[in-house]
Structure formats: structure tokens, C-alpha cells
Amino acid sequence: MWIEISRELLIKAVKKVSKAVPANSPVAALSGIKLTARHNGLTLSATNLHVTIHNEIPADTQCLTVHRTGSVVVPAKYMSSIISKCPAEQVTLRLEKQFMLGILSGSITYRLCGMNPDEFPHTEELDNGRSVHLPSVVLQQTIRQVAFAVSTSETRPILTGVSCESDERGHLRFLATDGVRLAMNVIPTAQQRGLDWPDIIIPAQHLQDLSHLLHELDEMIEVCISERQIVFKTRYMSLHSSLISGNYPNVGNLIPASCATELVLPAKSLLAAIERVSLLASDEQIIHMQLACDNLVLTSQTAEIGDVYEEVAFLSLTGEPLNISFNAKLMRDILRGADCDHMTLKFTGSLKPILLHPTGRDSPQYILSPIRTSV
Amino acid sequence: MWIEISRELLIKAVKKVSKAVPANSPVAALSGIKLTARHNGLTLSATNLHVTIHNEIPADTQCLTVHRTGSVVVPAKYMSSIISKCPAEQVTLRLEKQFMLGILSGSITYRLCGMNPDEFPHTEELDNGRSVHLPSVVLQQTIRQVAFAVSTSETRPILTGVSCESDERGHLRFLATDGVRLAMNVIPTAQQRGLDWPDIIIPAQHLQDLSHLLHELDEMIEVCISERQIVFKTRYMSLHSSLISGNYPNVGNLIPASCATELVLPAKSLLAAIERVSLLASDEQIIHMQLACDNLVLTSQTAEIGDVYEEVAFLSLTGEPLNISFNAKLMRDILRGADCDHMTLKFTGSLKPILLHPTGRDSPQYILSPIRTSV
Numbered sequence: 001m002w003i004e005i006s007r008e009l010l011i012k013a014v015k016k017v018s019k020a021v022p023a024n025s026p027v028a029a030l031s032g033i034k035l036t037a038r039h040n041g042l043t044l045s046a047t048n049l050h051v052t053i054h055n056e057i058p059a060d061t062q063c064l065t066v067h068r069t070g071s072v073v074v075p076a077k078y079m080s081s082i083i084s085k086c087p088a089e090q091v092t093l094r095l096e097k098q099f100m101l102g103i104l105s106g107s108i109t110y111r112l113c114g115m116n117p118d119e120f121p122h123t124e125e126l127d128n129g130r131s132v133h134l135p136s137v138v139l140q141q142t143i144r145q146v147a148f149a150v151s152t153s154e155t156r157p158i159l160t161g162v163s164c165e166s167d168e169r170g171h172l173r174f175l176a177t178d179g180v181r182l183a184m185n186v187i188p189t190a191q192q193r194g195l196d197w198p199d200i201i202i203p204a205q206h207l208q209d210l211s212h213l214l215h216e217l218d219e220m221i222e223v224c225i226s227e228r229q230i231v232f233k234t235r236y237m238s239l240h241s242s243l244i245s246g247n248y249p250n251v252g253n254l255i256p257a258s259c260a261t262e263l264v265l266p267a268k269s270l271l272a273a274i275e276r277v278s279l280l281a282s283d284e285q286i287i288h289m290q291l292a293c294d295n296l297v298l299t300s301q302t303a304e305i306g307d308v309y310e311e312v313a314f315l316s317l318t319g320e321p322l323n324i325s326f327n328a329k330l331m332r333d334i335l336r337g338a339d340c341d342h343m344t345l346k347f348t349g350s351l352k353p354i355l356l357h358p359t360g361r362d363s364p365q366y367i368l369s370p371i372r373t374s375v
Numbered sequence: 376m377w378i379e380i381s382r383e384l385l386i387k388a389v390k391k392v393s394k395a396v397p398a399n400s401p402v403a404a405l406s407g408i409k410l411t412a413r414h415n416g417l418t419l420s421a422t423n424l425h426v427t428i429h430n431e432i433p434a435d436t437q438c439l440t441v442h443r444t445g446s447v448v449v450p451a452k453y454m455s456s457i458i459s460k461c462p463a464e465q466v467t468l469r470l471e472k473q474f475m476l477g478i479l480s481g482s483i484t485y486r487l488c489g490m491n492p493d494e495f496p497h498t499e500e501l502d503n504g505r506s507v508h509l510p511s512v513v514l515q516q517t518i519r520q521v522a523f524a525v526s527t528s529e530t531r532p533i534l535t536g537v538s539c540e541s542d543e544r545g546h547l548r549f550l551a552t553d554g555v556r557l558a559m560n561v562i563p564t565a566q567q568r569g570l571d572w573p574d575i576i577i578p579a580q581h582l583q584d585l586s587h588l589l590h591e592l593d594e595m596i597e598v599c600i601s602e603r604q605i606v607f608k609t610r611y612m613s614l615h616s617s618l619i620s621g622n623y624p625n626v627g628n629l630i631p632a633s634c635a636t637e638l639v640l641p642a643k644s645l646l647a648a649i650e651r652v653s654l655l656a657s658d659e660q661i662i663h664m665q666l667a668c669d670n671l672v673l674t675s676q677t678a679e680i681g682d683v684y685e686e687v688a689f690l691s692l693t694g695e696p697l698n699i700s701f702n703a704k705l706m707r708d709i710l711r712g713a714d715c716d717h718m719t720l721k722f723t724g725s726l727k728p729i730l731l732h733p734t735g736r737d738s739p740q741y742i743l744s745p746i747r748t749s750v
Contacts, residue, residue, distance in 0.1 A: 078654065078680060085651045100681070107688075108651055112681040276460045276483055279453065305453060306475070306487040313482075 001037045001070025001095040006063040007086050007105065013044045013055045014080050016237065019209045021076040022048035029119040032073035035093070035101075036117070037066050045120070046076065051206045052123050052240040053213065070095050071117040082110050123240060126231055130196050131224040132172070132189045136214045136234065139221055141339070142174050142185045143211040145364040148337050150204040151178035161201035163248040168194045176204065177251060177367075181330045183337060185364040201248055202230055206241035213237055254367055256355050259346040261291055261319035264359050265312070267343040271335040273298055273312045278328035280308045285328045286371055291347070292321045300328070315342065324350050325373045334366045376412045376445025376470040381438040382461050382480065388419045388430045389455050391612065394584045396451040397423035404494040407448035410468070410476075411492070412441050420498070421451065426581045427498050427615040428588065445470050446492040457485050498615060501606055505571050506599040507547070507564045511589045511609065514596055516714070517549050517560045518586040520739040523712050524551040524558035525579040536576035538623040543569045551579065552626060552742075556705045558712060560739040576623055577605055581616035588612055629742055631730050634721040636666055636694035639734050640687070642718040646710040648673055648687045653703035655683045660703045661746055666722070667696045675703070690717065699725050700748045709741045 014033060022030055025048065034045040041058040059066050072095050083091065088106035096102055099114035151159035163175045170191030175184040189195065210232055214221070222233040232239045274287065281287050281300040290297040296314050301307035324347060335343065340358035347354055356366040389408060397405055400423065409420040416433040434441050447470050458466065463481035470476055474489035518537075526534035538550045545566030550559045564570065585607055589596070597608040607614045649662065656662050656675040665672040671689050676682035699722060710718065715733035722729055731741040 075680070081654050085654060087647070087651065108648075108683065108685040110655060110681060110683045112655075113679055272462070273483075276462065279456050279460060280485065280487075304488055305450070306485060308483065308485045310483040 001035070001072060001093065002066075002068035003037050003042060003094075004065045004067070004090055004092050005042065005057070007083065007089055007091045009057055009063050010091060011083050013042075013057055014076075014083055016055050016213055017044045017046040017053045018076055018080060019212060020046040020048055020051050020053040020239075029073050029115050029121075031075055031077070032115055032120070033076045033079055034071065034073045034117055034120045036071040037069050037093075039066055039069060042066070045123070047121055047123070047240075049121060050203065050242045051209060052121075053209070054123070054238045056236045058236070068095075072099050072101055072114040073117050073120050074101055074112055074114045078112055082112065124229070126224045126226050126229065128224075128226055130226070131222055132191065132195060132197070133220045133222055134172075134187065134189065136217045136219055136221050138187055139223075139232075140211050140214045142187055142364075143207045144339060145185050145337050146174045146176050146183045147204045147207045147211075148333050149176040149178060149181050149183035149366075153178075158201060158244055158246045158248060160205075161203050161244040161248075162207055163199070163201050165199045166195040166197035170195055172197070175248075175251065177249075177254075180327070180369045181334065182251060182254060182367040183334070183364060184366070186362075197225065198227065199248065200225060200230065201244040201246065202241060203244060206239070210239050210241075213239060254353065255365070256346065256348045256353055256367075258348055259319070259355070260349060261317070261322045261347040263291060263296065263314060263345040263347070264316045264342060265296075265314035265345075267335050267338060267340055267358075269313060270343065271332060273310050274328050274332055274335070277308050277310050278332070280306050281328050284371075285330075286325055286373060287328045287331075288323065288325045288373070290321075290323050291317060293317065319347075322347050322350060324354070325371045326354065326368055327371060330368055334368060338364060338366065376410070376447060376468065376476075377441075377443035378412050378417060378469075379440045379442070379465055379467050380417065380432070382458065382464055382466045384432055384438050385466060386458050388417075388432055389451070389458055391430050391588055392419045392421040392428045393451055393455060394587060395421040395423055395426050395428040395614075404448050404490050404496070406450055406452070407490055407495070408451045408454055409446065409448045409492055409495045411446040412444050412468075414441055414444060417441070420495070422496055422498070422615075424496060425578065425617045426584060427496075428584070429498070429613045431611045433611070447474050447476055448490040448492050448495050449476055449487055450489075453487055457487065499604070501599045501601050501604065503599075503601055505601070506597055507566065507570060507572070508595045508597055509547075509562070509564065511592045511594055511596050513562055514598075514607075515586050515589045517562055517739075518582045519714060520560050520712050521549045521551050521558045522579045522582045522586075523708050524553060524556050524741075526553035528553075533576060533619055533621045533623060535580075536578050536619040536623075537582055538574070538576050540574045541570040541572035545570055547572070550623075550626065552624075552629075555702070555744045556709065557626060557629060557742040558709070558739060559741070561737075572600065573602065574623065575600060575605065576619040576621065577616060578619060581614070585614050585616075588614060629728065630740070631721065631723045631728055631742075633723055634694070634730070635724060636692070636697045636722040638666060638671065638689060638720040638722070639691045639717060640671075640689040640720075642710050642713060642715055642733075644688060645718065646707060648685050649703050649707055649710070652683050652685055653707075655681050656703050659746075660705075661700055661748060662703045662706075663698065663700045663748070665696075665698050666692060668692065694722075697722050697725060699729070700746045701729065701743055702746060705743055709743060713739060713741065 036043045086105035092104040094102040103110040224231045277298040282302045287300040296312045342359035344359045411418045461480035467479040478485040599606045652673040657677045662675040671687045717734035719734045
């Protein structure tokens with residue numbers, strides 16, 4: 001292996017695949033990035049066995065010249081810090097004997113001890129043909145709107161994943177819940193009818209990794225699935241993720257059918273008010289909302305610290321007066337995740353879940369359970 | 376107490392005095408900021424008993440109106456987060472019964488439980504008349520050039536401070552060392568002859584706090600001292616620091632008298648080369664420098680990771696060839712602290728301290744002890 005490559009391009013590619021490098025692993029090869037130089041380009045790969053990322057840089061006279069093909073695994077941590085400090089705009093990578101990689105740039109020469117590429121796990125390819133195509137922007141937005149709502153506790157591993165199911169219209173429903181809040185988004189695919197798509201649960205962390213990879217990308221993503229894994233493919237990148245096995249709980253009955261009080265207001269102003277009021281909320285982040293016909297008030301208090309009272313402006317408030325308490329942090333997550341101008345909040349009662357969605361749209365949809373308080 | 380004040384101005388003042396608030400203190404009043412409203416202005420004060428900061432905001436129709444004088448101590452953490460979130464540009468602070476402070480801004484009203492100002496420690500004033508005046512820019516530069524070199528270990532508390540002594544010309548010498556490296560700067564005062572100034576040791580952390588306070592300030596600082604404390608006064612701020620008692624070690628004999636090899640080069644390019652080469656230095660951060668008549672080479676290596684070799688460009692290199700090893704982190708600190716274009720490095724031998732100073736100037740001066748290696 002002997003290549004010349006643009007430093008800028010190599011930095012970006014190393015950064016992308018590094019998301020899959022495990023922080024600690026008993027398998028030495030997993031702490032590395034596999035470099036494979038072929039005549040048509042350079043491929044970088046990293047995996048923690050649960051998620052695998054490949055990134056390809058096509059050969060081209062400006063950015064990448066492949067003088068000699070070959071492959072090596074280099075320690076990700078050192079590779080990343082060396083490349084980012086290289087003094088020249090071009091970097092030469094040259095494999096010497098015993099997997100020693102020479103890294104030359106300007107006046108400096110590094111020799112980095114690499115590992116045998118045969119020790120790097122092989123990536124299983126899916127060729128069962130079950131796939132859909134989704135615009136990268138839609139996929140990224142869905143991840144942002146839904147994935148935050150998963151559980152962070154490992155007591156129920158299924159809830160750390162995002163459920164993805166298809167319906168008879170050929171739509172995909174992404175759903176996440178931790179038992180207190182729920183986030184859901186339905187997106188259409190190019191198919192007009194039922195897909196050959198099993199019910200799957202995708203680890204939320206891998207979707208977050210995917211979201212980072214898709215940043216600033218605007219192309220169609222091919223999404224392929226099997227029983228055990230899902231693969232997201234762009235033109236030059238692919239992310240292979242394991243799936244969480246088990247049956248996702250049925251959450252259809254959680255969505256309130258009726259609505260006693262409806263509130264519409266700018267999402268940003270509610271978010272800002274909740275941020276201000278939660279400063280004096282107790283450690284449990286409980287804040288109280290009082291809805292009356294012409295008045296919306298948020299309050300919170302902590303013993304021996306103080307209390308706070310804010311009147312919040314709104315666009316419309318209809319229905320029964322109501323007092324309700326909820327966790328400020330969970331509400332902030334929803335308002336940030338929804339990423340919309342105006343939000344509709346629907347209340348059924350003080351102890352009934354709050355239903356939220358962007359005003360005028362059905363999706364994404366959120367549910368937040370209230371907190372029972374003595375106030 | 377009842378005042379109206381610009382939110383921006385209050386945020387800045389709270390941030391400044393917060394440097395003196397201890398992270399944890401058994402004395403409740405110390406976790407607070409004392410607010411004192413007089414007809415001519417508002418004073419904010421904070422202390423951890425070792426360092427005390429006062430900041431005054433003068434009354435003025437635009438930024439501060441004092442409706443009623445008074446004083447209260449408010450919890451620094453809550454005050455700071457509340458003020459930074461206030462929605463309007465003006466904030467009203469109004470003391471209610473039992474040290475409850477109302478904070479009103481736009482549509483929000485906070486009530487924060489304060490403490491009795493009588494429980495806040497009294498600041499001792501110095502009026503022995505022993506003082507000098509220094510430009511804030513010179514004082515800030517000296518702190519940056521010297522204070523980093525103190526010891527971070529508490530085994531010899533004296534070395535965690537910066538020694539400050541006067542000489543017969545009326546100059547002040549600031550010096551810091553941790554036993555391996557030494558930094559020294561001499562600055563003139565307005566006095567032409569000996570000052571009535573005892574040898575003192577100032578805690579480096581307090582000088583760093585002072586440096587933050589002086590940021591973007593360009594005025595003369597009055598520096599007053601007594602046996603037990605030093606006070607730095609600007610027009611609207613003052614920082615009172617305790618002193619470290621004891622005798623600072625005599626370091627005059629550490630400065631090499633002769634020089635066998637002299638190297639002159641741009642400080643930035645040496646710093647960048649050391650940063651690159653130290654990427655493959657072992658945990659002890661040892662790097663090696665080879666000086667020959669027409670060649671300057673830096674190398675380092677770590678077993679099982681790799682090695683690195685860089686030829687560094689220089690302006691002049693005279694004297695004997697020499698190989699020397701040193702701690703890369705300590706050298707980087709010196710090159711950053713010196714804050715100059717060109718640096719002169721003087722070597723006496725492989726096992727003798729390296730003397731460094733900005734080319735063409737005597738001050739600041741640095742000494743770095745080499746490391747004995749088997750390479």
C-alpha cells in the first residue's frame with residue numbers, strides 16, 4: 001500500500017468512521033481503522049461489532065493517488081491525532097514491512113505500528129433485496145424528532161431502541177418511548193402499498209451515529225434489512241447496525257382519544273419559558289402549568305431556595321381550565337426535538353397524558369405523562 | 376433594597392465576582408454573592424476567605440437606578456443562572472422581608488431566598504500606604520508569562536505561589552518554579568529606586584483570577600501590600616488575595632552562566648513541531664532534540680506504537696553539536712507562555728538546564744531541566 005492523499009479529505013473520513021471505534025475493547029483490531037487501498041480508491045472501516053461504518057474515497061488525480069494497493073489496520077486514536085497535526089496539505093501513506101505504516105507530510109515522518117488486516121472482522125453483506133430509499137434529510141429529521149425519547153436505562157433493553165414498522169400504505173413509523181414520554185413520526189416511502197418489511201428495533205445510539213454521518217449530505221439513502229441487521233448506504237458511505245431482538249410493546253392505547261383543553265403557541269417561547277421556570281424547579285424538575293380561559297401560567301419552587309412565576313403568551317387556548325405538573329426536562333426535549341414553529345398541546349385531565357404535535361400536522365406526535373403532585 | 380439595572384451589566388459583574396465563590400463551603404454565606412445598593416451604586420462581593428473580589432456598578436440613569444438602598448447575600452449559582460435567562464433587558468431587584476429577593480424581568484418573577492449580609496465576612500482594608508502602580512496590560516502579560524510554571528503539587532505549598540521581590544532599581548521580579556522548570560519576569564515600576572516592598576509569595580490561582588478580571592481592561596492598577604495580603608485595585612474592581620507565608624527558595628544559582636550551543640528560531644514553528652513530535656512520545660512526554668551545525672532534529676518513540684522524526688527549520692544555530700531530551704509538555708508551556716516571535720535557546724550540555732528567552736530581550740527568562748535518557 002502506497003498512496004498520496006489530501007490531508008483534509010483523510011481527516012474527514014477518519015472522523016466519520018471513528019464513531020464506530022469502541023472506547024475500550026479486548027480485541028486489539030477493533031481499536032483500529034482498517035485502510036484498504038484499491039486502484040479505484042481508499043476505503044476506511046471501523047466497527048465495534050454492533051455498528052460498522054465504511055467510508056470510501058474515490059481515486060482522483062487531485063485528492064487521492066494510489067501508487068500501490070494494500071491493506072492495514074492502524075490504531076484509530078493515533079491515526080486521528082497524527083493526521084490532524086500534519087503540516088502539509090498532502091499526506092503520503094506507505095506500508096512498510098510488518099504492518100508498519102509510514103505517514104509523511106512536509107518535514108515530518110511518522111512510523112505507526114499497524115495490525116494485520118486479516119484480524120479485522122469481516123462485514124456481512126445483505127443481498128436479500130429487501131430495501132427502501134429515503135431522502136437523507138427526511139431520515140436525519142426523523143432521527144432528531146424521535147430518537148431522543150428512548151430509555152437510557154438498560155433494565156429494558158428494547159426501550160433503548162427505536163421501533164420501526166411499516167403499514168399498509170407503504171409508510172414507515174419510527175417510535176421511541178421510555179415509559180414516561182413517547183415520540184413518533186410516520187414517513188412515506190416511494191412504495192404505495194405494503195412493504196416486505198418486518199417489525200424491527202434499531203439501537204438509538206446507532207441512529208445518532210447515522211445522523212452525524214448524514215450531516216450536510218443531501219442524497220437518497222438505500223436502507224436494506226434482514227432479520228439481524230439494517231444497512232444504510234449513501235454513495236460513498238455505509239453504516240451497518242445490529243438490531244435489538246424482542247417484541248416492542250404495543251403503545252397504541254397510550255394515545256389519548258379525547259381532548260378537554262387545547263393550547264396553541266410558538267414552540268420557542270414555550271421552550272424559553274420552561275427553561276426560565278425550571279431554574280428553580282427541584283431536583284426532580286417538576287414544574288406546574290395553570291391553564292385558564294385567558295391565562296397561561298408556569299410556576300415552580302424549591303424549598304429554601306425560592307419560587308418563580310411566569311405568565312406565558314399564547315395563540316389560542318380553548319376548553320376547560322386545568323392545572324397539570326410535568327417534568328421540565330422531558331418537556332424541553334420534546335419541544336427541541338419537534339423542531340417546528342407552532343406547537344399544539346392537548347390535555348384530557350390533570351392526571352392524563354399530554355398529547356403534543358406541530359400545529360396543523362399529525363406527525364411527529366408526542367405524549368408526555370404528567371406528575372401527580374400535592375400542589 | 377430596590378434597584379433597576381441593565382441585565383447585561385449585572386451578568387458581567389456576577390461573572391467577575393463568581394471567580395471567588397468556593398465550589399463547596401461549610402459556611403453558607405460564602406456560597407453567595409453580597410449585593411450592596413447605595414445611592415451612588417451597587418457593589419457585588421464574593422470571597423472564599425483566601426481571595427475576595429469586589430465589583431462596583433456606578434448609579435447612572437441608563438444602566439442602574441437605585442430606588443432604595445440595602446444589602447443581601449444571594450446564592451451565587453442560582454443568581455447567575457437566573458440573570459442569564461432573564462427575558463428583558465432590564466432587571467428589577469427588590470428585597471422583601473426575611474432576605475427574600477424578588478427578581479423581576481419582563482413576564483417573569485423569581486423570589487430567591489437570600490441570607491443576612493451580616494453573616495458575610497468583612498473585608499480588611501489596607502491603609503499602610505505601601506503601594507505601586509502598574510499598567511493592567513503589563514500585569515496581565517506577566518501573569519501569563521510566569522504563573523503557569525508554579526507547582527501543582529501541595530507537597531511544597533510555597534512552590535504553588537509566584538514569588539514577587541523588588542530590587543534596588545525599583546523593579547519587581549515575578550518568579551515561579553516547580554523544581555523542573557522556572558519562569559521569571561522583571562518589570563519596572565514608576566519608582567526609580569528601592570521600594571518599601573517585602574518579599575512575598577502570591578497564590579498563582581489568585582493571579583489567574585486577577586488576569587481574568589483584567590481582561591479587556593486598559594488602566595493603571597494600584598497594588599497595595601501588607602504582611603498578610605495583597606490588594607489589586609482598578610477603578611471599579613478590587614481583588615484581595617492572601618499571601619503564602621514562608622521563605623521562597625534561592626534560585627539564583629540555577630541560571631546557567633555559560634553557553635555551549637545557541638539556537639534561534641520562530642517560537643511558533645518550534646511549538647508546532649513539538650506538538651507534532653510529542654504525539655508519539657511516551658506517557659512521560661519525553662522527546663529528543665539533536666543539534667548539529669546545520670541540522671535540528673526532533674524525535675520521539677513509544678514501544679509498540681511507533682516513532683517520529685522531524686527536521687525543524689531555524690534562523691541560527693551556533694556552537695557545539697548536542698543531543699538533549701526534555702519533557703515536551705513543559706517545553707510547550709514555556710513556548711506558549713513566552714508569547715514572542717523569536718526564541719533563543721541556550722544549551723550548556725546534555726544534562727544541564729536549557730535557558731530560554733525571547734530573542735533580543737532579557738525578560739521573561741525560562742529554565743527547563745533536561746531528562747536523562749538511555750537513547
